[in-house]
Amino acid sequence: MFSRLMICGVALLLMAVQARAETIEDKVQVCTACHGENGKPVDKTIPTIWGQQAGYLYIQLRDFKRGDRKSEIMQPIAAQFERDDMLAIAEYFSQKPWPDLGQPRAPKDVAEKAVSASRSVGCPACHLDRFQGDGTVPRLAGMGRDYLAKTIADFRTRARGNNPGMSDLMLATSPDDLAALVDYLAGL
Ligand code: HEC
Ligand code: HEC
Numbered sequence: 001m002f003s004r005l006m007i008c009g010v011a012l013l014l015m016a017v018q019a020r021a022e023t024i025e026d027k028v029q030v031c032t033a034c035h036g037e038n039g040k041p042v043d044k045t046i047p048t049i050w051g052q053q054a055g056y057l058y059i060q061l062r063d064f065k066r067g068d069r070k071s072e073i074m075q076p077i078a079a080q081f082e083r084d085d086m087l088a089i090a091e092y093f094s095q096k097p098w099p100d101l102g103q104p105r106a107p108k109d110v111a112e113k114a115v116s117a118s119r120s121v122g123c124p125a126c127h128l129d130r131f132q133g134d135g136t137v138p139r140l141a142g143m144g145r146d147y148l149a150k151t152i153a154d155f156r157t158r159a160r161g162n163n164p165g166m167s168d169l170m171l172a173t174s175p176d177d178l179a180a181l182v183d184y185l186a187g188l
Contacts, residue, residue, distance in 0.1 A: 024092050027085060030077065039058075039099035044146035051098030055136040057090035060162075069162035103145055105187040106180070114184030117177035121169060131188060145186035150179055 003106065031049070035041050039050030049057060063069035064078035065086075081089065082142045106114065118124060133139035140148070154160035155170040 017181060024088055027081075027090060028089060034073075035155075036099070038138065039096055040101060041144060043084055044144050047145070047151070048099060048101070049093045050096035052094060052139055053133045053135060053137065054090045054094035057093055058086050059087040059136055061090065063162040069160060082112045086130060088180050094175075098139070101142060101144055101186075103142070103186045105182040110180045111187075113177065113180040115171065117181060121173055121177075123181075129186060140185045141188035143185060147181075148182045148185055152182065157181040167179050 034043070034046050035049050041048060041050065060074075061078045061081065062083075064071055064074040065081065067075060078086070105111070124131070126135075127133055127140055131141040131166045132137065145155060151160060152170055155163075158164075158167050161167070173181075
C-alpha cells in the first residue's frame with residue numbers, strides 16, 4: 001500500500017517536473033522547420049523572424065491565433081499558445097541576430113524610385129529611417145524579397161486583414177512604386 005503510494009507520488013512528481021521542463025527551446029523547436037535552423041527561412045515566401053521586433057512578433061502570433069491574420073499554416077501553430085507563451089516566444093526570437101539572406105542591393109534607379117515613394121507615403125515615419133522597425137512596427141530591411149512581395153499583395157487584396165490601415169496605405173501606393181520598394185527593402 002505504502003510503496004504504491006510512493007510510486008504514484010514519484011510519477012506525479014516526474015510529470016510536474018516534465019511539465020515545467022518544457023523550456024522555450026522546446027516550444028520553438030517546431031519553428032525551425034520553416035523559419036530556419038539559423039534564422040534563414042527554408043522557403044523564400046516565409047518571413048524572417050530572427051531579430052524581428054518583439055512587439056510585432058507577439059501581435060502576429062496573437063492575430064494568427066484569433067484568425068484576424070489568416071494562414072492555414074500559422075493558425076494551428078499559434079492556436080496552441082497562451083498569451084504568456086507568445087510573449088516569451090516573441091522575446092526569444094527578437095533577441096536572435098537578423099540573418100543576412102545575401103540579397104542583392106537594388107540598382108540605383110530602382111533605389112531612387114523607392115526612396116522617393118517611401119518619402120511621399122511616409123514609410124520611415126513608422127518603420128524608421130533604416131527600416132529597422134520599432135515595437136509593434138516590423139523591421140523590413142533585409143526581409144526576403146518574395147515574402148515582401150507576397151505580404152504587400154495580401155495587404156492590397158485584404159487577404160491579410162489584420163491591419164486595415166496598412167492595407168489602405170498599400171492600396172494608395174502604385175504597384176510600380178511598391179515593386180521598387182520590395183527590391184530596395186530586400187537589398188538593405
Ligand atoms: C510549416 C511551416 C511553418 C512553421 C512550422 C512555422 N511557421 Fe511561422 N510562418 C510560416 C509562413 C508560411 C508564414 C507566412 C504566412 C503568411 O503571410 O501567409 C509564417 C509567418 C509567421 C510570422 C509572421 C512574421 C511576419 O513578418 O509577419 C510569425 C511571427 C511566425 N510565423 C512565427 C512562427 C513561430 C513562433 C513558429 C513556431 C512556434 C512558426 N512560425 C512555425 C510558416 C511556418
Ligand atoms: C502609420 C504607420 C505606417 C506607415 C506610414 C507604413 N507602415 Fe508598414 N506597417 C505598419 C505597422 C504597424 C505594421 C504591422 C501591421 C501588423 O500588425 O500586421 C506594418 C507592416 C508592414 C509590412 C509587413 C511586414 C511583415 O513582416 O509582414 C510591410 C511589408 C510594410 N509595412 C511596408 C510598408 C511600406 C513599404 C510603407 C510605405 C509605402 C509602409 N509600410 C508604411 C505601420 C506603417
